[in-house]
Amino acid sequence: MEFLELAPKIPVKTETHLFPLAQANEALEALRNGKFQGAAVLVME
Known part of the structure; x- marks a missing residue:
């Protein structure tokens, strides 16, 4: 299966x-310390 x-x-x-x-x-x-899994997205305010 592909x-x-x-x-x-x-x-x-x-x-x-x-x-x-x-x-x-x-x-x-937070990413380095494993405080969450997933992606961090930086947004302009």
């Missing part, structure tokens, strides 16, 4: 955390 056939059958939970651009260091620290 990946593209298999991918829709596997439940995947995504988690995104938004951080203001001014908090980029805090976002990086």
